[in-house]
Amino acid sequence: MTRAAVLGAGSWGTTFAKVLADAGCEVMLHARRPELAKSIAEDGENREYLPGIRLPASVRATADAAEALLDADVVVLAVPSQSLRDNLTGWAPLLPADATLLSLMKGIELGTTKRMSEVICEVTGAGPDRVAVLSGPNLAREIAEEQPAATVIACTDTARAEALQAACHTPYFRPYTNPDVIGCELGGAVKNVIALACGIAEGLGFGDNTRASLITRGLAETARLGLVLGGELTTFAGLAGMGDLVATCSSPLSRNRTFGEKLGRGMTVAQVQESTRQTAEGVKSCRSVLDLARAHDVYVPLTEAVVRVCHEGEAPAQMVKEIMSREAKPE
Numbered sequence: 001m002t003r004a005a006v007l008g009a010g011s012w013g014t015t016f017a018k019v020l021a022d023a024g025c026e027v028m029l030h031a032r033r034p035e036l037a038k039s040i041a042e043d044g045e046n047r048e049y050l051p052g053i054r055l056p057a058s059v060r061a062t063a064d065a066a067e068a069l070l071d072a073d074v075v076v077l078a079v080p081s082q083s084l085r086d087n088l089t090g091w092a093p094l095l096p097a098d099a100t101l102l103s104l105m106k107g108i109e110l111g112t113t114k115r116m117s118e119v120i121c122e123v124t125g126a127g128p129d130r131v132a133v134l135s136g137p138n139l140a141r142e143i144a145e146e147q148p149a150a151t152v153i154a155c156t157d158t159a160r161a162e163a164l165q166a167a168c169h170t171p172y173f174r175p176y177t178n179p180d181v182i183g184c185e186l187g188g189a190v191k192n193v194i195a196l197a198c199g200i201a202e203g204l205g206f207g208d209n210t211r212a213s214l215i216t217r218g219l220a221e222t223a224r225l226g227l228v229l230g231g232e233l234t235t236f237a238g239l240a241g242m243g244d245l246v247a248t249c250s251s252p253l254s255r256n257r258t259f260g261e262k263l264g265r266g267m268t269v270a271q272v273q274e275s276t277r278q279t280a281e282g283v284k285s286c287r288s289v290l291d292l293a294r295a296h297d298v299y300v301p302l303t304e305a306v307v308r309v310c311h312e313g314e315a316p317a318q319m320v321k322e323i324m325s326r327e328a329k330p331e
């Protein structure tokens with residue numbers, strides 16, 4: 001039986017712990033706060049992040065990282081992207097030698113512009129073939145409710161990707177493998193930025209044409225950057241590209257889209273941040289995505305626009321004017 005440690009007991013970490021357990025794994029879920037670990041262990045439910053969802057008995061919870069990681073075959077990382085390096089620095093000495101390291105995170109590190117798998121390799125010293133990424137149209141609440149969804153597990157080592165695929169395949173969760181780690185990570189990080197733009201448009205009162213235009217041009221922007229970085233075009237047309245972009249940009253469950261919608265309705269970034277404790281990765285990653293694009297001379301006008309609204313005080317209505325009045329060009 002596969003033994004998995006899930007580090008991060010937020011909405012996605014907790015949901016994925018349930019998926020693994022439903023697929024037959026023995027799971028240790030690690031929460032930072034001892035009181036949250038205790039309440040998950042006692043109630044069989046994460047009332048803070050996933051209220052109303054019963055966790056299988058094979059999910060155990062602890063706040064002790066050493067206990068969570070003991071003899072783990074698979075270590076799942078599910079913390080906010082910008083906190084990964086600090087968290088992982090503490091966990092690295094406890095990682096079992098050949099465990100597969102699986103990232104669930106969708107962000108680019110500020111300052112270094114590194115993808116999460118790159119941060120994992122750097123901090124742990126693991127080779128890239130030991131590190132995998134899971135990404136796709138996977139809104140946590142829907143999956144916790146066992147609504148059918150597909151996803152992608154990307155790893156350069158096919159055997160590890162297939163082992164992970166078997167470890168999390170359930171009647172409601174269908175993983176596909178893909179060797180393109182770069183494309184999957186880029187798709188996941190940039191869709192959060194485009195979802196912010198879609199939320200802003202929603203908040204301004206715009207409808208389906210606007211959203212479809214943003215999704216389509218957002219995908220063009222993602223693929224332009226991803227190809228330069230070494231991703232594959234087919235990945236951007238797949239679940240970790242278009243699939244995730246459509247789900248996140250369309251769903252009221254998306255934290256990024258909801259964040260953008262509040263901005264579009266007139267709230268400031270600080271006000272929206274105060275209104276939620278959940279992670280909206282795109283607010284920070286829009287800056288690192290833009291830095292990455294500039295370093296590779298790639299044109300990313302929607303990301304630039306989101307950065308202006310989130311970090312430079314531009315009004316959402318002005319952002320729309322600027323996007324629409326750019327020089328006309330061929331598609």
Ligand SMILES: NC(=O)c1ccc[n+]([C@@H]2O[C@H](COP(=O)([O-])OP(=O)(O)OC[C@H]3O[C@@H](n4cnc5c(N)ncnc54)[C@H](O)[C@@H]3O)[C@@H](O)[C@H]2O)c1
Pocket residue numbers: 008009010011012013014031032049078079080081083087104105106107138139140141277278279281
């Ligand atoms: N929620 C989803 O639907 C979903 C789906 C797919 C991918 N993801 C990705 O998974 C990652 C985790 O997202 P989530 O939804 O579980 O987030 P969340 O905000 O629900 O939970 C984050 C968890 O990380 C912990 N944490 C550890 N160090 C932290 C720190 N320094 N600052 C803040 N929190 C810290 C928190 O205590 C919490 O348990 C993100 O990269 C997100 O983009 C989320």
Ligand SMILES: O=P(O)(O)OC[C@H](O)CO
Pocket residue numbers: 106136137138139140192195244247248253254255256257279280281
């Ligand atoms: O709630 P969001 O915006 O972080 O999106 C969640 C998932 O990434 C959707 O696949």
